[in-house]
Amino acid sequence: MPDKQEKWAFYDENGKAKGYDEYKLADKILKKKPLKTVPLGDDQAHYQYNGISWDKVRHQRAKEVVSKCAMELLNQQGLYKRNAMENVAKTTVVKSNMDYNPFEPQKTNRIAFENGTYLIDSDELLPFKLSSDNLLNGHKYPAILDKNAPNIEKCGEYMFGNSWQFMKEYLGYCFVPEQKTFQTIVMWMDAEGGRGKGYFIDHIIKPLIGSENISTVSMEQLTGNEKSESRFGTYSLVHKLMNIHADMPKRPIAFPDVLKSLSGGDTQRVEAKGANAFDTENYAKLFFATNHYPKMNVDSALSQRMHIIPSHAPIIRNQPEEQEKRAKLWNASKFKDELGAFAITCIREFKKAKRNGKLSVNDEIKQATKEWEESQDLIAMFLKEYAKPMVDKSKAGTSMKRSYTLFGYWLTGNGIRSSMNGKTFKELLEKKGYKHKKTTEGQTEPDKGNIERWIGLRLDEDE
Numbered sequence: 343m344p345d346k347q348e349k350w351a352f353y354d355e356n357g358k359a360k361g362y363d364e365y366k367l368a369d370k371i372l373k374k375k376p377l378k379t380v381p382l383g384d385d386q387a388h389y390q391y392n393g394i395s396w397d398k399v400r401h402q403r404a405k406e407v408v409s410k411c412a413m414e415l416l417n418q419q420g421l422y423k424r425n426a427m428e429n430v431a432k433t434t435v436v437k438s439n440m441d442y443n444p445f446e447p448q449k450t451n452r453i454a455f456e457n458g459t460y461l462i463d464s465d466e467l468l469p470f471k472l473s474s475d476n477l478l479n480g481h482k483y484p485a486i487l488d489k490n491a492p493n494i495e496k497c498g499e500y501m502f503g504n505s506w507q508f509m510k511e512y513l514g515y516c517f518v519p520e521q522k523t524f525q526t527i528v529m530w531m532d533a534e535g536g537r538g539k540g541y542f543i544d545h546i547i548k549p550l551i552g553s554e555n556i557s558t559v560s561m562e563q564l565t566g567n568e569k570s571e572s573r574f575g576t577y578s579l580v581h582k583l584m585n586i587h588a589d590m591p592k593r594p595i596a597f598p599d600v601l602k603s604l605s606g607g608d609t610q611r612v613e614a615k616g617a618n619a620f621d622t623e624n625y626a627k628l629f630f631a632t633n634h635y636p637k638m639n640v641d642s643a644l645s646q647r648m649h650i651i652p653s654h655a656p657i658i659r660n661q662p663e664e665q666e667k668r669a670k671l672w673n674a675s676k677f678k679d680e681l682g683a684f685a686i687t688c689i690r691e692f693k694k695a696k697r698n699g700k701l702s703v704n705d706e707i708k709q710a711t712k713e714w715e716e717s718q719d720l721i722a723m724f725l726k727e728y729a730k731p732m733v734d735k736s737k738a739g740t741s742m743k744r745s746y747t748l749f750g751y752w753l754t755g756n757g758i759r760s761s762m763n764g765k766t767f768k769e770l771l772e773k774k775g776y777k778h779k780k781t782t783e784g785q786t787e788p789d790k791g792n793i794e795r796w797i798g799l800r801l802d803e804d805e
Contacts, residue, residue: 344419351419359419362426368434371411376472377404379435380443383620388438389445391472395454395480396445397554398581401435408434444476445581447623448519452477453689455485455682462518462693478581479519479555484682491684494546496672501542503654507691507702512627514692515701516551516584517685519625521607523696530631530651531710536659538668539631543586545674547629550681550688555583557626561590561636564604564628565597576604577612582626590630594758595638604628605647639760640718649703650710720760721770724752728802735798738783742768742794748801771796 344351344359350366351359376391388404389396399407409431416422416430453460454477458467467485498506515524532539548556563575564585579585595601603610604624613619630636640648658664695701716722728748732739740748746764753760762770768778777797782790789795 346418348415348419350415351421359421362416362419362421362430364430364433365437367412367415367430368437370415371408371430371434372438375407375411377408377434377438378440378444378476379404379438380440380445382443382622384618385620386439387443388435389478392480394456394470394482395477398478404438405431405435445478448478448625449476450518450520453485453517454480455685456480456482457484460485460686460689462689465690479517479552479583481517481552481555481685483549483678483685485686486682487686489680489683491680491687493672493674493676494680494684497542497546497674497677500668500671501538501653501655502651504704504706505651505654508649508704508707509651510688510691511695511701512692513547513550514688514690515695516627516629517689518692519583521605521623521625521627524701525606525647526701527601527605527628527648528630528651529636529648529714530629530653531635531714532631532633532653534657535633536657537653537655538658539653540588543588543631545677546684547584547586549678550685551584557582557585558587559585560587561595561601561630565595565600576600576610576624577614579604579610579624579626580612580622584629585626586629586631588631590632590634590636593637594756595636596757598638598640598644601628602644602647635714635717637758638718639720639758639762640715645711645715648711648714649701649707650714651707652710720753720758720762721749721767721774724749725774725799728752730800730802732798732800738779738781738795738797739800740796741789742778742796744789745771745796745799745801771799 344357347353347357347359348370350363350370352361352363354360378389378396379386380389381387386401388399388401390399390404390407391397409427412430412434413422413427416426451462452475453462454470454475455467458469459471459475459477460467465487467487498509502509512526512528515526530539557578559575559578564579566575604626605628607623607625609621610624611619611621638644656664658668742764746767749762749767772778776799778794779797780792780794782792783795
């Protein structure tokens with residue numbers, strides 16, 4: 343005899359369970375193990391509630407969870423049979439189907455924490471609302487609204503110096519599933535290495551944002567340099583808050599325009615292995631920690647989004663004195679307890695930055711970003727390799743047509759993809775002070791005739 347009678351079961355006059363209503367039992371299971379099956383492109387996606395937020399799961403995993411729940415409920419009433427469990431599980435999955443996707447787009451005014459939903463605008467923490475808080479990116483620690491995080495703050499100030507305020511605003515932005523407020527890409531630069539980038543990422547950023555909310559795709563995979571991965575690289579960013587990668591390719595990035603698209607809040611066409619492609623809005627913030635600048639063709643739109651943060655901390659690798667100094671500045675064992683307070687601090691700082699219409703980009707970040715941008719000047723890099731000294735710089739050199747042809751050879755030889763046309767190439771050379779005129783002077787083959795030539799510019803294949 344069961345201890346408790348259920349509405350989904352049928353009982354005889356003695357109170358013994360004799361059968362069940364499959365549909366009512368499915369409703370009971372969906373209350374105990376909330377599941378939503380929603381349209382995603384041409385396919386379906388399953389989401390299960392974990393007590394804080396919703397996890398995207400595979401069909402087999404969703405079926406396993408509801409099967410286990412069905413088995414337990416049936417067994418409690420003495421009704422368990424394998425085929426009964428399987429039939430109820432199938433019915434439960436079917437009943438979880440919705441004709442729209444409540445997770446697209448994500449709500450950007452609330453954040454799920456272990457102890458409730460934090461409302462950004464009103465700065466308050468409320469109980470979960472399972473029916474309306476369809477949030478995908480939960481954080482498995484409690485939000486703390488009335489405390490500080492002194493140890494994390496000391497570590498951040500040490501690592502980032504004057505750029506710490508920018509980082510707090512940026513990390514607060516990483517909690518919010520959108521890219522439209524600040525279209526930004528962050529690179530944390532440490533030319534020498536050994537200053538603790540990995541330490542800060544592993545001990546603070548990853549626990550703060552949550553490893554389950556972070557992807558780790560390389561810049562090459564995102565932009566398509568690696569042909570075997572390019573079709574699927576951006577899929578890993580779906581429903582992630584951050585993409586963190588701690589290395590940069592030494593060869594040039596072939597398709598940097600993808601970075602603009604990924605950081606602009608645009609709808610992306612993504613594809614998973616063995617599944618149909620679908621459209622979704624990327625909101626994963628792109629964060630790269632690197633020891634050298636990536637090489638790419640930079641236009642004004644991309645340079646405006648890029649923020650280079652120079653490493654501020656002294657080198658710690660093989661420096662016991664520096665290690666002792668850090669141990670005195672903060673207590674790393676306190677980081678975990680301070681995550682909830684630091685999260686709210688960062689979100690509040692982001693909120694202020696949003697109200698001001700800008701992040702706190704200081705002169706140090708501006709200078710580092712400018713140096714990176716100048717280092718990506720394709721024309722300057724091309725001239726450095728191809729230009730030959732001319733005794734008389736007032737004389738004509740290589741023709742305009744030949745110069746652009748050689749530039750194309752240089753791009754190909756360096757594996758650089760560029761959409762720069764001849765007109766833009768000419769305008770950029772003019773900006774560097776080069777003039778041109780129509781003359782028969784200059785190199786011989788294949789530049790004969792009265793044609794436009796650059797004054798004072800003689801390139802590699804000149805005779």
